[in-house]
Amino acid sequence: MGRGRVEMRRIENKINRQVTFSKRRNGLLKKAYELSVLCDAEVALIIFSSRGKLYEFGSSGITKTIERYERSTYNPEENNVERSWYHEVSKLRAKYESLQRTQRQLLGEDLGPLSLKELQNLEKQLEGALTQTRERKNHILMEQMEELREKERQLGDMNKQLKMKVSLEMTAFEAEQKALMIALPCPWNTNGPTGNHIFPVQISHQPNAIECQPEPILQMGYHNYNPGEGPSSTPRSLAIESSIIQGWAI
Incomplete structure (x- = not known):
């Protein structure tokens, strides 16, 4: 009976898998050797378990065969571009790692591998950075203070202008009110030359203060006078009594 066909899939049993690997590995190496001898071919075989x-296995040496393979597949333009990109990426990666390491050291991390001299240099860098930071902060504060002073001066000028404007408007308003009060008629003065009710105005020393001199008042009817009380004590009552006309005389 012939050997049955083996299904090409991974062998799950670990022991069987190792036995199969050893047998087929030896057979593959044997076939490579036979091919190189019988056909005068350069064969290289690499296997990792x-x-x-x-x-x-290498009929002429693994390294020599690999170099020959690279020469046979070498494209100058593509190879130069790839090498250029590879070197550029390598430089960027190294720079990135260096910057990360420096940043961690500035934050106080990964200080173990540093020597005393490197720690002193790091301390100087931190002191210099702190000095520059303080100078920049003071400069910004001075600029902000200068801007606030300038705004204060502008607001002061605007305040002065508003005060002057209000003062002029108040002066004009007072003059207008004074002229209006001078021309205002007095209802109890009918002795004007034209018959208009114009009252004499006497301006006092106080602004916007006017005094209207009333005329004697004519009272109709009998005036109740009490001899025991004596004459009235107010100037207005005296003026009234002096201008009374008896009711029976009308």
């Missing part, structure tokens, strides 16, 4: 163990 699942555990990472290396098995190799």
Whole structure:
């Protein structure tokens, strides 16, 4: 009976898998050797087991065969571009890692590998950075104070202008009120030359103060006078009594 066909899939049993690997590895190495001898071919074979163990065969040496492979697949333009990009990426990666390391050291991390001299240099850098930060802060504060002073001066000028404007408007308003009060008629003065009710005005020393001199009042009817009380004590009552006309005389 012939051997049955083996299904091409991963062998789950660990022992069977290792046995199969050893048998087929030896057979593959044997076939590579036979091919190189019978056909005068340059053969290189590299095998890594699942555990990472290396098995190799080279009819002319593995390194020599690999170099020959690279020369046969070498494209100058593509290779130069790839090498250029590779070097650029390598430089950027190294710079990025250096910046990260420096940043951590400035934050007080990863200080263990640093020597005494490196720590002193780091301390000087931190002191210099702190000095520059304070100078910049003071400069910004001075600029803000100057801006506030300028705004204060502008507001002061605006306040003065508003005070002057209000003062002029108040002066004009007082003059207008004074002229209006001078021309205002007095209802009890009918002795004007034209018959208009114009009262004499006497301006006192106080602003906007006017005094209207009333005429004697004519009273109709009998005036109740009590001899025991004596004459009235007010000037107005005296003026009234002096201008009384008896009721029976009308």
